[in-house]
Amino acid sequence: MFDVEYLDIPPLAKAGGTVRLPGSKSISNRVLLLAALSHGKTTVHDVLVSDDTAVMLAALKQLGCSVQKKGDTVSIEGLGGQLLTKKASLFMGNAGTAMRPLTAALALLGGEFELSGIPRMHERPIGDLVDALRQLGCGIDYLGNEGFPPLRLYPGTLKLDAPIRVRGDVSSQFLTALLMALPLVAVHDIRIEVIGELISRPYIEITLKLLKRFGIDVQREGWERFTIPAGSQYRSPGEIHVEGDASSASYFIALGAIAAPTKGQKGIKILGVGADSIQGDIRFVEAARMMGAHIDSTANSLRISRGKPGEGWPLKAIDLDCNHIPDAAMTLAVMALYAEGTTVLRNIASWRVKETDRIAAMACELRKFGATVEEGADYIRITPPASPSAWATGAIHTYDDHRVAMCFSLAAFNPAQLPVRILDPKCVAKTFPDYFEALFAVTEAENDHIPVICIDGPTASGKGTLAALAAHRLGYHYLDSGALYRLSAFAAAQAGISLDDGDGVAGIARTLPVRFKGEKVFLDGKDVSDAIRTEAAGMAASKVSAHPQVRTALLELQHGFRCLPGLVADGRDMGTVVFPGAQLKIYLTASAEHRAERRYKQLISKGNSATLASIQQDLEARDARDMSRKAAPLKPADDAKLLDNSYLSIENSVDQVIEWWQGSRPF
Numbered sequence: 084m085f086d087v088e089y090l091d092i093p094p095l096a097k098a099g100g101t102v103r104l105p106g107s108k109s110i111s112n113r114v115l116l117l118a119a120l121s122h123g124k125t126t127v128h129d130v131l132v133s134d135d136t137a138v139m140l141a142a143l144k145q146l147g148c149s150v151q152k153k154g155d156t157v158s159i160e161g162l163g164g165q166l167l168t169k170k171a172s173l174f175m176g177n178a179g180t181a182m183r184p185l186t187a188a189l190a191l192l193g194g195e196f197e198l199s200g201i202p203r204m205h206e207r208p209i210g211d212l213v214d215a216l217r218q219l220g221c222g223i224d225y226l227g228n229e230g231f232p233p234l235r236l237y238p239g240t241l242k243l244d245a246p247i248r249v250r251g252d253v254s255s256q257f258l259t260a261l262l263m264a265l266p267l268v269a270v271h272d273i274r275i276e277v278i279g280e281l282i283s284r285p286y287i288e289i290t291l292k293l294l295k296r297f298g299i300d301v302q303r304e305g306w307e308r309f310t311i312p313a314g315s316q317y318r319s320p321g322e323i324h325v326e327g328d329a330s331s332a333s334y335f336i337a338l339g340a341i342a343a344p345t346k347g348q349k350g351i352k353i354l355g356v357g358a359d360s361i362q363g364d365i366r367f368v369e370a371a372r373m374m375g376a377h378i379d380s381t382a383n384s385l386r387i388s389r390g391k392p393g394e395g396w397p398l399k400a401i402d403l404d405c406n407h408i409p410d411a412a413m414t415l416a417v418m419a420l421y422a423e424g425t426t427v428l429r430n431i432a433s434w435r436v437k438e439t440d441r442i443a444a445m446a447c448e449l450r451k452f453g454a455t456v457e458e459g460a461d462y463i464r465i466t467p468p469a470s471p472s473a474w475a476t477g478a479i480h481t482y483d484d485h486r487v488a489m490c491f492s493l494a495a496f497n498p499a500q501l502p503v504r505i506l507d508p509k510c511v512a513k514t515f516p517d518y519f520e521a522l523f524a525v526t527e528a529e530n531d532h533i534p535v536i537c538i539d540g541p542t543a544s545g546k547g548t549l550a551a552l553a554a555h556r557l558g559y560h561y562l563d564s565g566a567l568y569r570l571s572a573f574a575a576a577q578a579g580i581s582l583d584d585g586d587g588v589a590g591i592a593r594t595l596p597v598r599f600k601g602e603k604v605f606l607d608g609k610d611v612s613d614a615i616r617t618e619a620a621g622m623a624a625s626k627v628s629a630h631p632q633v634r635t636a637l638l639e640l641q642h643g644f645r646c647l648p649g650l651v652a653d654g655r656d657m658g659t660v661v662f663p664g665a666q667l668k669i670y671l672t673a674s675a676e677h678r679a680e681r682r683y684k685q686l687i688s689k690g691n692s693a694t695l696a697s698i699q700q701d702l703e704a705r706d707a708r709d710m711s712r713k714a715a716p717l718k719p720a721d722d723a724k725l726l727d728n729s730y731l732s733i734e735n736s737v738d739q740v741i742e743w744w745q746g747s748r749p750f
């Protein structure tokens with residue numbers, strides 16, 4: 084996951100490859116709760132691992148459930164409809180799929196509970212569900228604003244004879260919550276009557292299908308009346324698989340529809356969800372087809388490609404009632420940027436009470452790209468920028484809403500080739516923690532568009548420290564090019580090749596079996612991190628680095644580090660030779676005394692013996708060799724910014740680099 088303040092996505096050009104989707108959030112949280120309420124043990128496979136499911140699992144544990152989790156497989160020993168813990172304070176984060184059904188189940192089972200969430204959860208309505216539960220005699224108080232969480236639940240006297248009336252026109256989750264909770268107390272038939280037109284019906288279909296898997300056969304009359312038969316009892320199905328998340332699929336369906344295919348790939352293949360999906364958002368496929376996407380499906384996979392010019396590309400504007408695909412419809416709003424004409428998405432009033440007011444949020448962020456947007460109580464109308472030059476870009480606010488973050492990543496295919504900044508990208512953790520990694524794995528940018536920051540300078544000036552920290556702050560990759568020279572010398576010595584034999588060392592360098600993992604370096608699978616970090620190894624590296632053949636041999640390997648979303652590279656010739664077109668070049672220096680002292684402390688802290696004087700002598704000798712060699716000598720690039728950090732802390736040095744970087748960005 085990109086745990087950074089913002090993520091800059093370079094202009095993207097192409098897409099192709101296979102995406103395996105994480106499990107569906109809606110199915111995962113329903114199944115986890117049903118498993119907990121059932122008799123017997125349930126093993127749930129392919130569960131979504133995310134913030135919202137973590138909240139549900141934590142609550143179930145607090146309620147006395149035995150939960151074993153291994154990766155995306157969760158085993159739950161069901162409570163058989165009896166709570167072991169009758170008193171608890173449960174934190175629901177911003178997970179509506181946990182808050183609503185747990186409120187209903189706990190209110191009916193009886194006990195003293197408090198349910199709260201993050202501030203936005205306390206703005207999301209729950210009054211209609213509370214009203215329905217109070218009709219049944221459940222004890223529920225509001226602890227904050229009337230109609231909203233947090234809630235206090237306490238035992239009441241249940242009255243289950245009369246039909247239960249619940250509104251269905253604000254959130255279908257209220258009905259889902261009742262459908263999942265009422266089987267716990269179905270001593271006789273229980274009738275639910277829906278008031279108002281039921282929205283998001285496909286989510287109710289998921290609920291009914293899953294209830295069936297757990298032994299509850301709800302009778303339905305249209306979408307107005309539901310009956311839970313007397314004597315209903317939850318029974319574990321034993322094993323159950325969660326399908327891929329159809330709402331998450333929408334980003335990759337859209338990607339296939341708007342991106343030119345990468346060489347050798349037939350668009351995007353999505354695994355985990357397909358024509359047999361029980362999720363309503365699978366009908367996003369129909370909407371994407373209407374806009375021009377070419378989509379083939381099997382039972383549990385999809386393949387998407389962009390139409391030919393004039394036959395699906397550019398996309399076609401649509402005017403669509405999106406009540407059946409409320410979550411995935413946000414993706415259509417971003418696809419509308421690539422459509423000819425004005426797209427209207429209707430019947431989306433529920434957007435206003437989701438993670439954020441999604442109609443207002445989408446309108447505001449779409450305008451940053453130059454779109455003309457009109458918003459109404461329950462619709463949004465989007466006209467894309469009139470021409471490539473009318474496109475703008477901006478820093479996208481994500482409102483702690485995973486879907487805003489994910490769908491706006493697609494704006495990086497803009498024809499003006501502008502980068503897009505996503506603020507707080509880690510909000511995708513709610514449903515798809517590795518979304519951006521998955522996106523970058525199947526997209527391509529023009530090489531020159533992938534940003535590179537070069538940090539060159541003499542020994543022990545702090546290049547590596549600075550480069551690694553700057554990369555971390557930006558979510559970029561990091562190249563420690565010095566390590567490649569150290570490894571070449573090390574591997575050559577091990578193979579008995581003289582360090583003076585340029586061709587011999589170059590032969591080794593050309594096929595270095597190197598792997599970086601965090602701060603560790605592996606050569607042919609062996610951890611050589613400490614072995615290549617000695618001063619002797621640095622001196623050996625300096626020797627082999629003077630051979631032009633060795634430098635050429637390492638060039639391709641270094642270029643390979645230039646990957647989405649960007650790179651920070653440190654060394655001696657990053658800005659002058661390896662990445663001459665880099666967007667930012669820094670030449671980092673410090674006085675020889677400061678550098679010697681830093682290296683001295685570094686060595687001593689690792690338990691090595693050294694004297695300050697000898698270290699200073701060695702590093703000055705190494706610098707002299709690096710600066711005087713013919714091939715790619717150490718020197719500042721003509722367009723490098725000079726940074727002397729003799730009296731600058733590490734943190735201030737990083738701040739300075741980030742400030743320079745920000746200054747070069749269009750946000």
Ligand SMILES: Nc1ncnc2c1ncn2[C@@H]1O[C@H](COP(=O)(O)OP(=O)(O)OP(=O)(O)O)[C@@H](O)[C@H]1O
Nearest residue numbers: 541542543544545546547548681685728731732733
């Ligand atoms: N601004 C700074 N102030 C104080 N110490 C620093 C500063 N920057 C880096 N250091 C410390 O200096 C030491 C050397 O830093 P680092 O290894 O990053 O240098 P380098 O330039 O990459 O070295 P090399 O040339 O060997 O690759 C480290 O212990 C690091 O913590």
Ligand SMILES: Nc1ccn([C@@H]2O[C@H](COP(=O)(O)O)[C@@H](O)[C@H]2O)c(=O)n1
Nearest residue numbers: 564565566568624625628654655656709
């Ligand atoms: N781009 C580079 C990086 C390093 N070298 C040579 O390798 C030696 C070791 O580098 P460290 O950064 O790990 O200390 C260094 O002294 C250089 O001789 C290089 O030539 N080009």
